[in-house]
Amino acid sequence: MERSITLGGTPFGLLGDEVKLGAVAPDFVVQTKEMKDCTRNDFAGKTLILCAIPSVYTGVCDVEIRRFNEEATKLEDTVILAVSMDLPMAQQSWCGAAGVENVVLASDHRTGSFGMAFGCLIESGPFERMFSRAVFVVGPDGKLAHVEYVGEVGDLPDYGAALAATRALTS
Numbered sequence: 001m002e003r004s005i006t007l008g009g010t011p012f013g014l015l016g017d018e019v020k021l022g023a024v025a026p027d028f029v030v031q032t033k034e035m036k037d038c039t040r041n042d043f044a045g046k047t048l049i050l051c052a053i054p055s056v057y058t059g060v061c062d063v064e065i066r067r068f069n070e071e072a073t074k075l076e077d078t079v080i081l082a083v084s085m086d087l088p089m090a091q092q093s094w095c096g097a098a099g100v101e102n103v104v105l106a107s108d109h110r111t112g113s114f115g116m117a118f119g120c121l122i123e124s125g126p127f128e129r130m131f132s133r134a135v136f137v138v139g140p141d142g143k144l145a146h147v148e149y150v151g152e153v154g155d156l157p158d159y160g161a162a163l164a165a166t167r168a169l170t171s
Contacts, residue, residue, distance in 0.1 A: 005132040007125060007153045014132055016119035021147050025050075025138040026117035030083055030106035033092040038106050043079050045140050047169045049162060051082040052120040052134040054127055056094040056105065060154055064133070065103055067156075071163060072102035076170050077140075081106060083114050085130050120149065133157060137165040145169055 003018060004011040019026065025040055025048075032038050040048070051068060053061040061084070068080045080103045084091070091105040108114040112129065115121030120132045135157040137146035146165035150157050 003119065005122070005149070005151060005153055007127060009152075010125070012125040012127065013123040014119055015121040015123045016116040018119040018149065019117075019136065019144055019147055021144055023144055024142050025136065025144050028083075028108070028114040028117050029111065030108050030114050031088050031110060033088045033095060033105045033107070035088050038081075038104075040138070040142070043081070043138070044142070047075075047078040047140055047145075047166055048138040049078060049080040049166060050118070050136040050138065051080065051103075051157075052115070052118060052131040052136075053082055053084045054122075054130045054133065054153060055084055055086050056082075056091055056098075057086070060133070060156060062098065064156055065100055065105075066098060067159060069100045069102045071159070075163075075166060078166055078170060079104060083108055083131070085109050085112075085115075127153065135162045137162055137169070139169045 003014045083106045088107045120134045133150035135148045139145045
C-alpha cells in the first residue's frame with residue numbers, strides 16, 4: 001500500500017495521485033444533486049473549496065458540511081463543492097432535510113474521476129469506492145492554495161487552515 005488513510009485505526013489504500021500545493025487543480029466531471037454535469041471549469045474565476053467526503057449520511061460528514069454551509073455565508077466570491085459517491089437523489093434528500101443551501105453537493109458515482117484525480121478514492125475495505133476525507137482550496141487562477149488529506153476518516157478537517165487559505169485569495 002503506497003498511500004493510505006485509516007478507518008478506526010486500520011489502514012486502507014488510496015487510488016490516484018496526491019495533488020500538490022501550487023499545482024493546477026485536476027479536471028473532473030461530477031453530477032450535481034440536480035443531475036447536471038459539473039466540472040472545475042464551471043467555477044473559473046472564483047475561489048473553490050472542494051470537500052471530498054465519504055457520505056453525507058455519516059455523522060462526521062454531516063457535521064463537516066453543516067459547518068461549511070455556515071462558513072459559506074461569510075466568504076466572498078467563493079463556492080463550496082462537497083463531492084461524494086452518494087447518488088444525486090440521496091444528496092438532494094439529505095440537503096433538504098439538513099437545510100443545507102450554501103454548499104453545492106455533487107456525486108462522482110458514475111466514473112470516480114474526481115476521486116482518482118484528487119487521490120482520495122479508497123481502494124478496499126468497508127469504504128471501498130468511497131472517498132477519504134480531504135479539503136482542497138482552488139484559487140481563481142485554478143491553482144491549489146490548500147491541500148489537506150485527513151489521515152483518519154472519522155476526523156474532521158482543519159477548517160481554520162482551509163478558511164485562512166480561502167480568505168487570503170479573496171481579500
